[in-house]
Amino acid sequence: MRRGFVGFMLGTLIFLVGCETAKPRYFSPPNDYVPLAKISVESRFKAVEITSQSIGEEVNRCVPPLNASSKNVQQLAGKLPLPTGTMTALGHASSAHQFLVRGTSSICLRQSDARHFILASDSLLDTVNPVGVPPDVQEEWYRNIALKLAQNGSVKVIYVFGSGGNASAVSYWFGTGQSDNSTLYYSQEFKKAGSWDANAYGLVFRHINLASISETKRNGVGRKSDFVPVSR
Numbered sequence: 001m002r003r004g005f006v007g008f009m010l011g012t013l014i015f016l017v018g019c020e021t022a023k024p025r026y027f028s029p030p031n032d033y034v035p036l037a038k039i040s041v042e043s044r045f046k047a048v049e050i051t052s053q054s055i056g057e058e059v060n061r062c063v064p065p066l067n068a069s070s071k072n073v074q075q076l077a078g079k080l081p082l083p084t085g086t087m088t089a090l091g092h093a094s095s096a097h098q099f100l101v102r103g104t105s106s107i108c109l110r111q112s113d114a115r116h117f118i119l120a121s122d123s124l125l126d127t128v129n130p131v132g133v134p135p136d137v138q139e140e141w142y143r144n145i146a147l148k149l150a151q152n153g154s155v156k157v158i159y160v161f162g163s164g165g166n167a168s169a170v171s172y173w174f175g176t177g178q179s180d181n182s183t184l185y186y187s188q189e190f191k192k193a194g195s196w197d198a199n200a201y202g203l204v205f206r207h208i209n210l211a212s213i214s215e216t217k218r219n220g221v222g223r224k225s226d227f228v229p230v231s232r
Helices: 055-062 071-077 135-152
Strands: 002-005 012-016 087-092 098-102 105-109 128-131 154-161 167-174 184-191 203-207 212-215
Touching: 055 071, 055 098, 055 105, 071 087, 128 135, 128 167, 135 154, 135 167, 135 203, 184 212
Parallel strands: 012 087, 154 203
Antiparallel strands: 002 012, 087 098, 098 105, 128 212, 154 167, 167 184
16 A cells, blocks of 8 residues: 655545555556546535545445445544544545545545546635636636646646736646645746737636736645635
8 A cells, every 4th residue: 555645734645556465466447537528627526524434435436446345444434533634535546536535524536538637616716816806707717727727737827917918827737646646736927018928828817807816825835735625
């Protein structure tokens, strides 16, 4: 069993990639990727509350090779509710998806057949965020970003301020490697009017009320890996 750290706090990513006996075991490759033509970006992930009794059923819906009898599922069940600030993801070598748990809330983070995770629109909150635009405009921009990420794993966006040409160029991309491929990274750079070309960006966002861009960094780095919604 291999463990890798996810997120900036105490998140743990657990993948079942082998067995503890001397004889190696073969795991078939994932066959549950979401086809690009069928990608649907939700406004918000639908979090499911879990208990030590229900976690087996819920994790099996997301990651079929895992169930209530799986060792890592049993270990996680015994730790519920997870301590504040802790996020754990369960995965398996034969599934494309990850089962994310924070506290007693869980979501299924699915992966497209382009091998990139499918975020919800509000997963982009607390990353690089436009200031001054209406909520419906912001959500539509986030939806477009999430779709590009699911298709390509990265996207360059230019946010154009007000009626002028000043803008902020923002890059979003997923990390690489088994322990980091569900972490979203981002960075921004101010661009003066006339210094940027719209053709160099995958998405161009303009709004008369766009006043500025805010960026949330974690431990000094633009990144986010905990996508389990906070209870409202």
